[in-house]
Amino acid sequence: MDEEGPQVRVRFITKDPSISVTETPIALPTRSNRRLLSKVINHLLNPPKVILFDFLIDENFLRTSLSKYMCQHLLSEETILTLEYVRALPEPNFDIKASHSDWVSAVSATGSEVVATGSYDGILRIYGVDKGVCKAQQHAHEGAIKAVHVKYHPSADVYLIATCGLDQIARIWRFDQKTSTLSDQNMLCGHTNSVNDVCMTSVQVITGGWDHTVRVWNLENRLDGDLSRERKRQKKVEPVQSSSNSKADVVLAGHTAPVTGVAFHPHRSDWVVSASVDRSVRIWDRLKQQCVQSMLGDRAITDLSVNVHTNIILTAHPDHCVRLWDPRASENGQRAVQRTFESHQGWVSSVQWCDSHEHLFASCGYDGFVKVWDDRCGIPLHSITAHDGKAFDISWIKAPRGDHTTLKLASGGEDCLLKMFNVEQSSS
The missing domain is CATH 3.10.20.90 (Phosphatidylinositol 3-kinase Catalytic Subunit; Chain A, domain 1)
Incomplete structure (x- = not known):
C-alpha cells in the first residue's frame, strides 16, 4: 500500500x-x-x-x-x-430464459424448485428452475393474470399456487411435480373489480383488489381431501370447470383506493399487511377484522414486501422510487418512511426482500431493469438490463444444486420472456 x-x-x-x-x-x-x-x-x-x-x-x-x-x-x-x-455480492449473470405467447405479468418461485408465471393471455405456467422447461400450463383466468404465489405443501409433497386476475377472481391450484399435473382446487370470488395481488400460506389466502378491499380465505375444506387433511394420497386431476365458488371469510375495508400489495405479517399469524394507491400501508388484525396501524406516505404504491427478519416494509412507486417503512418508527410518532432508494428511470413495478439475506432486496421497473440492493446502501449493488421493454415482476429463488444452493432472481416482462439470473452460490 x-x-x-x-x-x-x-x-x-x-x-x-x-x-x-x-x-x-x-x-x-x-x-x-x-x-x-x-x-x-x-x-x-x-x-x-x-x-x-x-x-x-x-x-x-x-x-x-x-x-x-x-x-x-x-x-x-x-x-x-x-x-x-x-x-461482496458478485455481479448476477444470465442463466436461462423461457418464451411466452404474451406479456409475463407475474412471477413467483421463492424457496422452491419450480417457478410459476402468469401472463396477459390468462395462462398459468409452471417451469423447472434447473433448465427452464415448461412442466405444465393451464388457462387460469379470462384476461390478464395480475399475480401468482407459490407455496410448497410438504405433507402432500405438492405445490400450491394462488393466482388472481382482471376477471375479479382468485384461484388455488395444485402442482404435482412427480406427475407434472396441474389441477384447479378452488375459485375464490367476491371482489367487484380486478384482483391485483395474492399471497398464501398453507392454511390461508389473502387478496387485494381494485375495489379497495383486502379479503382473507381459510383453506380448510377448500382443497382436495389429501391436502386439507394433510395426507399424501394422490387424487384424480379435476378440470378447471369443476371448481366451486367461494366467498371470503373476512373482508377488510378501509383503503380509499385500489389495493396493490398484500402480505402476511411474518411474526403475527393473525395480522396481514396491505398497500394501496391511496399512499398508505396498513396492518390489519384479521381476527378482530380491524386496522391496527395505518401509515401514510407521499406517493401511490404499486407493490409491497415485508422483511421476514425485521418486519421492515418495502414499497414500489410510480415516481421511480423504492421506499423503506419502519412500523416501529410510526408507533413512536416518527415518520414511517425511513429511506428512499432512487435509481430506476421509470415506474417501479415490483419489489421483494430476499428471505435468506436480512438486508438484500430486488426491484424491477418499466425501464426494463432488475436491480439488486442492500438496504444499507443508497445505490444498487447491481443493475441488470433484464427486458426489452417493461419489467413487471420479480421473485427470488433458492434452488438446491447438488452440494450447494444457488440464489437466483426470476423476472417477467413486456418482451414475453421469463428470465433467470444467478446471484450467489453457497454450500448447503
Missing part, C-alpha cells in the same frame, strides 16, 4: 470468522476506497483466490474514499475508523 499522503487508523471487523483478520488498527491512506481496502484484507488473508469485499461504516456501505467520508462527517485524521467488511 502506498503510504504517501494523509493517513488514518482503521480497525477491521467482521461477523464471518472464516475471513477474520487482526482488529489492531492499521494506518492507511485517507484516499483509500473500497477497492484499495479490499486489497488490504486480501493481503492480510492471503486466500487462494482474490475475494471481493464491501465495507460498512456506521451501518452503511462505504461508497466514497475515507477522506470524503471523514470530510462529510467532520472527522479528523486522529479518529480511529471501524470498518466492518463482508463478502
